[in-house]
Amino acid sequence: MKHLLGIENLNKDQIMNILETAVHFNELNQRLIKKAPTLKGRTIINFFAEPSTRTRTSFEVAEKRLSADTYNIAVSGSAIQKGETLADTVLNLQAMGPDALVIRHSVSGIPQLLADIMDCSIINAGDGFREHPTQALLDAYTIWQKLGGFEGLKVALIGDIYHSRVARSNIYLLTKMGAHVSIAGPGTMIPKEVEKMGVTVEKLPKYAIQDADVVMMLRVQNERASNLLYPDVREYSRYFMLTPELLKLAKKDALVMHPGPANRGVEIDDVVMDGEQSVILQQVSNGVNVRMAVLYLLLGGSDK
Amino acid sequence: MKRESLNVKKVLIGESEITKIIDRMVYEMIEQFSQLDNVAIIGIRTRGVILADRLLKRIEEKENVKLMTGAVDIALYRDDFCKGLSSPKMGPSEINFNPEDYHIILVDDVMFTGRTVRAAIEAVMDYGRPKSIKFVALVDRGHRELPIHPDIVGKVIETGIDDKVAVFFKETDGEDKVVLG
Numbered sequence: 001m002k003h004l005l006g007i008e009n010l011n012k013d014q015i016m017n018i019l020e021t022a023v024h025f026n027e028l029n030q031r032l033i034k035k036a037p038t039l040k041g042r043t044i045i046n047f048f049a050e051p052s053t054r055t056r057t058s059f060e061v062a063e064k065r066l067s068a069d070t071y072n073i074a075v076s077g078s079a080i081q082k083g084e085t086l087a088d089t090v091l092n093l094q095a096m097g098p099d100a101l102v103i104r105h106s107v108s109g110i111p112q113l114l115a116d117i118m119d120c121s122i123i124n125a126g127d128g129f130r131e132h133p134t135q136a137l138l139d140a141y142t143i144w145q146k147l148g149g150f151e152g153l154k155v156a157l158i159g160d161i162y163h164s165r166v167a168r169s170n171i172y173l174l175t176k177m178g179a180h181v182s183i184a185g186p187g188t189m190i191p192k193e194v195e196k197m198g199v200t201v202e203k204l205p206k207y208a209i210q211d212a213d214v215v216m217m218l219r220v221q222n223e224r225a226s227n228l229l230y231p232d233v234r235e236y237s238r239y240f241m242l243t244p245e246l247l248k249l250a251k252k253d254a255l256v257m258h259p260g261p262a263n264r265g266v267e268i269d270d271v272v273m274d275g276e277q278s279v280i281l282q283q284v285s286n287g288v289n290v291r292m293a294v295l296y297l298l299l300g301g302s303d304k
Numbered sequence: 305m306k307r308e309s310l311n312v313k314k315v316l317i318g319e320s321e322i323t324k325i326i327d328r329m330v331y332e333m334i335e336q337f338s339q340l341d342n343v344a345i346i347g348i349r350t351r352g353v354i355l356a357d358r359l360l361k362r363i364e365e366k367e368n369v370k371l372m373t374g375a376v377d378i379a380l381y382r383d384d385f386c387k388g389l390s391s392p393k394m395g396p397s398e399i400n401f402n403p404e405d406y407h408i409i410l411v412d413d414v415m416f417t418g419r420t421v422r423a424a425i426e427a428v429m430d431y432g433r434p435k436s437i438k439f440v441a442l443v444d445r446g447h448r449e450l451p452i453h454p455d456i457v458g459k460v461i462e463t464g465i466d467d468k469v470a471v472f473f474k475e476t477d478g479e480d481k482v483v484l485g
Contacts, residue, residue, distance in 0.1 A: 024377070024394040033430045036380035300385060
């Protein structure tokens with residue numbers, strides 16, 4: 001495996017291999033000295049053409065704990081603002097000889113394009129509405145650690161499925177691993193023919209959440225014009241916010257997940273977000289382990 | 305090395321001899337470490353851990369002591385990581401004590417180039433600065449590429465550089481033997 005462009009093209013064994021490798025980084029991340037020399041002398045560029053706190057920091061922490069040299073580029077402050085095309089920018093970056101490029105971009109398919117024109121490993125850190133593979137992997141890792149497997153689990157996925165790359169990557173991953181995914185959201189936020197991805201579509205969250213092992217809430221993405229798809233925030237939260245009452249419909253001890261950043265009081269109630277069933281911060285911790293595993297497996301050149 | 309895909313040319317050491325060799329190694333270790341109360345035995349994954357466990361049990365029986373033990377995985381510390389080989393499958397490192405308080409005995413099944421031992425030393429050092437580190441191997445097959453030598457060796461065997469030497473242990477492979485492949 002040279003690139004990580006999405007979950008769609010991974011098989012079950014590849015996914016399990018990443019998760020199992022991540023377990024070992026968990027040990028390293030709890031040591032006093034959280035660093036191994038594995039990627040010493042390797043250069044990784046983090047190119048985030050969209051805002052990001054969690055993912056960018058998580059990648060950077062993962063890279064530095066493996067001793068790679070890392071460079072961060074944001075669109076503001078880069079030559080893209082001066083009118084350079086993305087292809088020209090990345091070819092110039094390539095000329096500096098990176099071993100990997102971590103890319104986040106608002107246009108779907110950009111990571112694939114970069115994989116076609118560049119020599120280094122490309123890691124997709126979120127592209128448009130398409131995929132956010134490391135998020136799905138860290139979600140899967142969290143579920144696997146907490147519940148021991150995927151087969152037969154019911155996972156409820158609530159909110160703006162249409163604009164969510166997190167949802168798409170999670171649906172690919174969870175259905176591949178044998179879990180059942182039930183989705184619910186405003187009709188305008190449910191993609192056409194989404195059933196073909198192997199999910200069940202429910203009209204209201206209460207049906208999706210009923211007896212679920214995991215309840216995964218999605219962010220209302222106002223920057224992607226989510227706000228045009230529902231009448232107003234109060235109406236959205238009345239029907240689709242995860243409240244303690246709604247959560248009671250799920251299995252006892254069901255996991256509450258959210259990829260962040262959360263809009264408190266819009267898609268998730270404060271009490272639930274900070275409650276005992278919430279594993280939202282553990283998702284963030286696990287993100288470092290999982291990204292270290294991805295870097296380890298990609299840059300070791302396992303298929304060469 | 306995958307044991308099942310190995311083309312065995314010759315059995316170098318059989319089961320009864322392995323038992324005797326381990327016995328002798330135990331005596332040598334007890335002799336070298338007159339004070340065993342601050343000694344920790346750390347096996348290098350995978351088969352070094354099994355050998356370490358056997359040595360530990362024998363020493364504890366004989367001397368009526370309790371030793372610290374642990375395991376180290378060198379996948380993250382290899383010096384050939386970026387040489388286009390596949391990413392080695394990782395195992396967990398388990399060092400649940402502060403090495404600064406201990407004399408460490410690293411244990412592996414085969415000593416070859418010395419690169420594994422170098423990586424293991426670096427891995428242990430990342431947990432803290434031990435009082436000292438010694439190295440013990442069941443088999444020394446020569447062809448060193450680094451100035452590293454074992455403190456205690458079970459048996460020295462002559463090999464060609466391209467030969468494969470594999471140790472089988474009951475715990476993982478069903479029987480005890482050392483083979484040339």
